[in-house]
Amino acid sequence: MELVHNNFQFTPEDIVLIKAYMDKIPDIGLKQNKPVITNLILFILAAVLFLFSLIDLIITKRIKKQWINLLILSFTAVFITWSLVVNALVIGRSPNYSPDQPVKFSHEIHAGQNATDCIYCHSYAPYSKSAGIPPENVCMNCHLLVRKGTRSGAFEIAKVLSAYENKKPIEWVKVHNLPDHVFFSHAQHVSAGGISCKECHGSVEKMTRISQVGDLSMGWCINCHRTRKVNFQGNKFYSEYRELADKMQKGELDSVTVERLGGTECMKCHY
16 A cells, blocks of 8 residues: 555645545445346336236137247246345355455464464364454554554554554444354364365455354254364373274274264254
């Protein structure tokens, strides 16, 4: 950002206008994109054509060539069924979800360029249900000295400093959301399962703006449980499954998946 605005001069009037705009943005928000209604229009049109052809085929019989009605009914029925199935499957799913955040925090710089370990900031992940969002005092471990960013200058870091000094938490927007009726534990997956963060969250170290990679659907989780092999060696949690652990140690079993330990039972996630 510094290179982009290098040698760019603002007049006092420009600065006043920019400040007025920035003061107004929190109240009015950014301009919202108009919703795309193309699919809805096509669905309504298909439903109208379906009803018209059905009524004409059974009652009015205005169209002499009945094969036209049959053709319309076939095409519209397929389109309506396809639309209902596709849209029903995506309810509650939001892959590629990437909301605006109060601070333009770059994982590419922190996790990639600076090689900050995920657990340093999300320290609850190994032993808690939630991975946790780092409080400002964790940020200040570095930004007590680092007051200027390589891309955003001092502007974004100033937001963190202001929140810390005023003792107000930064209201981060959660990206990865599960339905309320689903139980998920980071501790179970990170500590017991030994799963790395990027297996679910993608290559976060390459993301300037964090986004949801997986669709977080039930099928997505079950497919993982059906193929994920359990590591019994030195694992205090899974070693409690002594019969299977002994068979693995003796070489009687080649591998054991999470599914075999009940990983696809409904009550594991919905109780």
